[in-house]
Amino acid sequence: MTDLLFRDDATLDWCEAxxxxxxxxxxxxxxxxxxxxxxGQPGDTGTLxxxxxxxxxxxxxxxxxxxCQGALPMEGQTxxxxxxxxxxxxxxxxxxxxxxxxxAIPLPVSGGAIGAEKSRLDFDMPEAPEDRDAIEAAxxxxxxxDHPVTDEWITxxxxxxxxxxxxxxxxxxxxxxxxxxxxxxxxxDLQPCGGTHVASTGQIxxxxxxxxxxxxxxxxxxxxxxx
Ligand SMILES: [Zn+2]
Numbered sequence: 001m002t003d004l005l006f007r008d009d010a011t012l013d014w015c016e017a018x019x020x021x022x023x024x025x026x027x028x029x030x031x032x033x034x035x036x037x038x039x040g041q042p043g044d045t046g047t048l049x050x051x052x053x054x055x056x057x058x059x060x061x062x063x064x065x066x067x068c069q070g071a072l073p074m075e076g077q078t079x080x081x082x083x084x085x086x087x088x089x090x091x092x093x094x095x096x097x098x099x100x101x102x103x104a105i106p107l108p109v110s111g112g113a114i115g116a117e118k119s120r121l122d123f124d125m126p127e128a129p130e131d132r133d134a135i136e137a138a139x140x141x142x143x144x145x146d147h148p149v150t151d152e153w154i155t156x157x158x159x160x161x162x163x164x165x166x167x168x169x170x171x172x173x174x175x176x177x178x179x180x181x182x183x184x185x186x187x188x189d190l191q192p193c194g195g196t197h198v199a200s201t202g203q204i205x206x207x208x209x210x211x212x213x214x215x216x217x218x219x220x221x222x223x224x225x226x227x
Pocket of ligand 1: 194195
């Protein structure tokens, strides 16, 4: 298993680590600051010493695979793993903004994708929203309010004992893995999420609502951009 340093501190932009495996699939470290693609958030990019990491994905058994270009490090070697922080921070701002979008549009979410420039959520939304300016204003008001973003872990047992908690969550938590990570934004949102987020919503900065596209009978895709 790789020690996922970003889980406890998403602001770490580098770490020293030991190479534990080098395969055609990728490089495995004992610990990493690189987020592997998942939950709509792309994998991180950066370097292991001077080797370029062009993507990061989940490997088997709780490992993280760093996909490298060109030369590869040696097993047992100590490397400095450094993120492309500008890109990662943009993804953290966008990711947190999507949590807020799901508050501004309180409808079931059927999908989503996070990008450094543009992100989207797909909603179960048969009718187009009447007032898109109001949605954009609500989003920016939540950003300006600078709500703290925190996380907590809850066991399946605690979850089962607190059915009211699940009711307050905008997404149903996955069970069966023993514990679930919850991300709380002030008193406005609580949902299970394994991604990386900014520390408070003010760090997102102003956003604008992009296209609202019809995707099939029931769904609409809502995009946001940095303003
Ligand atoms: Zn999240």
